[in-house]
Amino acid sequence: MLKKIFPKKGEVILAPLAGYTHSAFRRLCKNLGADRTYSELVYAYGLTLRGFEKNKELIYFTKKELPFHLQLYGRNPKEISEAAAYLLENFPDITAIDINFGCSVKKVLKAKAGSYILKDLNLFYEIIKETNEVVKSFNKLLSIKIRLGFDKDILEKLLEKALKADCRVVAVHGRLATQGFSGKANWDRLKKAKEIFKDEIFLIGSGDIKSYEEIDAHFEKYNVDAIMIGRAALKNPWIFKEYKEKRKINVSLKEKLEFIKKELELMLEYMKKDKAYKVIKAQISQILRGERNRKAICEPLLRAKSYEELINLLNKSILENS
Numbered sequence: 001m002l003k004k005i006f007p008k009k010g011e012v013i014l015a016p017l018a019g020y021t022h023s024a025f026r027r028l029c030k031n032l033g034a035d036r037t038y039s040e041l042v043y044a045y046g047l048t049l050r051g052f053e054k055n056k057e058l059i060y061f062t063k064k065e066l067p068f069h070l071q072l073y074g075r076n077p078k079e080i081s082e083a084a085a086y087l088l089e090n091f092p093d094i095t096a097i098d099i100n101f102g103c104s105v106k107k108v109l110k111a112k113a114g115s116y117i118l119k120d121l122n123l124f125y126e127i128i129k130e131t132n133e134v135v136k137s138f139n140k141l142l143s144i145k146i147r148l149g150f151d152k153d154i155l156e157k158l159l160e161k162a163l164k165a166d167c168r169v170v171a172v173h174g175r176l177a178t179q180g181f182s183g184k185a186n187w188d189r190l191k192k193a194k195e196i197f198k199d200e201i202f203l204i205g206s207g208d209i210k211s212y213e214e215i216d217a218h219f220e221k222y223n224v225d226a227i228m229i230g231r232a233a234l235k236n237p238w239i240f241k242e243y244k245e246k247r248k249i250n251v252s253l254k255e256k257l258e259f260i261k262k263e264l265e266l267m268l269e270y271m272k273k274d275k276a277y278k279v280i281k282a283q284i285s286q287i288l289r290g291e292r293n294r295k296a297i298c299e300p301l302l303r304a305k306s307y308e309e310l311i312n313l314l315n316k317s318i319l320e321n322s
């Protein structure tokens with residue numbers, strides 16, 4: 001059973017991106033060739049306390065996004081394992097539960113969760129072990145997402161603990177938490193870790209990949225098992241298709257606008273109109289980056305004051321650019 005849901009070597013995965021990788025975006029990226037998708041981080045305690053309806057926008061998914069990892073964060077092993085049980089009981093299609101040990105935004109660090117836990121190897125181990133027991137009882141997969149360390153690089157120690165807790169799928173964003181997004185992701189460290197742990201850990205590399213050519217080059221040079229694409233997919237969701245087809249795809253403005261319109265329409269399955277038209281604006285800014293008339297096209301869309309207004313503007317722009 002586990003063999004069937006275990007990731008395969010060479011997968012190119014849509015990274016979890018808070019505020020962006022909700023169900024609609026995941027589905028569209030999956031259509032374009034992403035091999036696997038992750039939800040954004042979901043607060044474990046909030047989930048068990050407030051239930052599905054209150055967290056619907058975060059945890060809603062469809063079969064079209066499978067294989068799908070639902071990512072939890074928290075500090076308490078019991079809370080995370082209980083949230084995992086709640087999810088797997090209610091949503092048996094989830095492929096895997098992922099635990100976030102990489103986030104370094106203020107809100108998460110204040111809760112001493114996410115990458116903060118990389119400071120405490122024992123707690124890191126306990127969370128993985130306890131959650132993995134639950135996840136395994138449902139015949140599902142547990143994965144984790146980490147950085148090289150909090151303020152010092154302890155990657156091998158973290159991987160040892162994950163292995164000890166029998167968690168074998170690990171995504172590594174090759175920076176320290178204290179680095180945020182500054183500097184460059186250190187893929188040499190991933191290569192070294194892979195040499196040490198060989199096939200005991202399925203290592204997913206994350207950080208700074210911008211083009212389909214770089215995906216190939218990173219597989220070749222650093223020997224990771226799979227690669228995650230984050231920010232580059234926001235600007236160019238076609239990167240997955242480019243990688244599959246080994247060619248640059250020139251996406252027209254019309255296609256980009258249609259992508260946004262489709263995403264916005266799909267969002268209504270789990271988000272109210274009043275919120276959806278606001279949330280999509282971040283994606284609009286990303287996908288239209290680099291367009292020749294960006295300002296003229298983007299600004300009216302970003303100024304829209306309702307779902308209907310935004311859809312009308314999108315329809316108008318699509319027609320004008322046909």
Ligand SMILES: Cc1cc2nc3c(=O)[nH]c(=O)nc-3n(C[C@H](O)[C@H](O)[C@H](O)COP(=O)(O)O)c2cc1C
Pocket residue numbers: 015016017018019039040041071100102103145173206207208209228229230231232
């Ligand atoms: C806006 C934004 C939101 C993110 N949200 C999450 C998240 O919810 N969970 C997580 O594990 N990583 C999150 N990350 C980290 C990414 O998954 C990824 O590891 C990181 O951006 C490096 O990859 P990239 O250079 O391909 O973007 C986020 C990154 C960004 C830029």
